[in-house]
Amino acid sequence: MSEESDDDMPELVAADVSKVPVTVITGFLGAGKTTLLNYILTEQHGKKIAVILNEFGEGDSIEKSMSVGEEGELFEEWLELRNGCLCCSVKDNGVKAIENLMQKKGKFDYILLETTGLADPGPIASIFWLDEELCSDVYLDGIVVMVDAKFCERHIDEKKEDGSVNECQKQIALGDVIILNKTDLVSAEQLSKLKDLIRSVNNFAKIVETSHSNINPESILDINAYGLSGDTKMEDIFTQRGYSTEDKHIIDQSVGTITVQIPGSISKCALDDFLQTLLWEKTIKNSTGNIIEILRLKGSMCIEGSDRRLVVQAVEELYDSHTTTVWEDDQPRSSTVVFIGEHCHRILGSLKKFDMFKLAAVRVV
Numbered sequence: 001m002s003e004e005s006d007d008d009m010p011e012l013v014a015a016d017v018s019k020v021p022v023t024v025i026t027g028f029l030g031a032g033k034t035t036l037l038n039y040i041l042t043e044q045h046g047k048k049i050a051v052i053l054n055e056f057g058e059g060d061s062i063e064k065s066m067s068v069g070e071e072g073e074l075f076e077e078w079l080e081l082r083n084g085c086l087c088c089s090v091k092d093n094g095v096k097a098i099e100n101l102m103q104k105k106g107k108f109d110y111i112l113l114e115t116t117g118l119a120d121p122g123p124i125a126s127i128f129w130l131d132e133e134l135c136s137d138v139y140l141d142g143i144v145v146m147v148d149a150k151f152c153e154r155h156i157d158e159k160k161e162d163g164s165v166n167e168c169q170k171q172i173a174l175g176d177v178i179i180l181n182k183t184d185l186v187s188a189e190q191l192s193k194l195k196d197l198i199r200s201v202n203n204f205a206k207i208v209e210t211s212h213s214n215i216n217p218e219s220i221l222d223i224n225a226y227g228l229s230g231d232t233k234m235e236d237i238f239t240q241r242g243y244s245t246e247d248k249h250i251i252d253q254s255v256g257t258i259t260v261q262i263p264g265s266i267s268k269c270a271l272d273d274f275l276q277t278l279l280w281e282k283t284i285k286n287s288t289g290n291i292i293e294i295l296r297l298k299g300s301m302c303i304e305g306s307d308r309r310l311v312v313q314a315v316e317e318l319y320d321s322h323t324t325t326v327w328e329d330d331q332p333r334s335s336t337v338v339f340i341g342e343h344c345h346r347i348l349g350s351l352k353k354f355d356m357f358k359l360a361a362v363r364v365v
């Protein structure tokens, strides 16, 4: 055991069988989310899955269908959800839906939640990730983003009047798995170009190509993207996912991914100090003078005085960390941090002002 405070002890959520995983399915209007849920509910996969459709439309209150699939049969119930913009009011509605659902615990072992096409998955993810009451029942397994292979390029490139990041880029940035759907409607060349484009925004997510949302559920369920079982592969990312956008035509978009590796160990204090400046104070600028706005961050850290890795996860301004696996004696000690967000290019100079990044090497993608 390491000698750390209780705060640093691993919350072994993944090992807690009484908790139900939630996968959030997001993606642009008409990308194929409902088709995916229908497909999963009728496939034989040995799981009893509860689906929450959160398609808010016009009107005051909409009846929502919730299906619990059990050995191919569908038990249908109706959940009443109040209407409202998903981004700001999903907390009440989403939590209520899950709470109702939890009374039927035992009848299902997995929850899939479909958001509206225009939703920002950030706030939704934070609810399932960090809401204390809810988190005793469920945990966020990951965010799956459905991308329409035919129209994504147009959406990703859209400029918002206020200059903020558009929904499409935001969704892609927050995706743990990105499903490139409707591949039947594009050529191999278009598909390859689109993949480059997606990689230029989020180079960390797994990309799966499908048509008619026809997917092996294993690629999107139980992915444990919030790393509670120990993200030991993080260190390898720096060398393995060596994708480079050099020589490729990339649109003029500001959201991107960079991976930074720091040899040796760093102090927990220095890490917290950096994360709070980056995520809360938001005062760190890149070399072009633009504030770095993080959408998603993941880190596997080697902390001074600890014999275990510390996994850090952030979604927008929220972050959380927990100790995971033990460092083996022969493993070189290092930390890897993946930043996904706005103005993440050319940030090494700014990072090096923080002690923990003095020795850092960076890979920009």
Ligand SMILES: Nc1nc2c(ncn2[C@@H]2O[C@H](COP(=O)(O)OP(=O)(O)OP(=O)(O)O)[C@@H](O)[C@H]2O)c(=O)[nH]1
Residues within 6 Å of the ligand: 027, 028, 029, 030, 031, 032, 033, 034, 035, 036, 055, 116, 117, 146, 181, 182, 183, 184, 185, 210, 211, 212, 213
């Ligand atoms: N050609 C083609 N059509 C598809 C594919 N996947 C889904 N569709 C069709 O696209 C339309 C939209 O699919 P949905 O599954 O309703 O998409 P959605 O993301 O749930 O849409 P919203 O909830 O309105 O945002 C439907 O008519 C589907 O049949 C595909 O791979 N290829």
Ligand SMILES: [Zn+2]
Residues within 6 Å of the ligand: 033, 034, 035, 055, 114
């Ligand atoms: Zn839908």
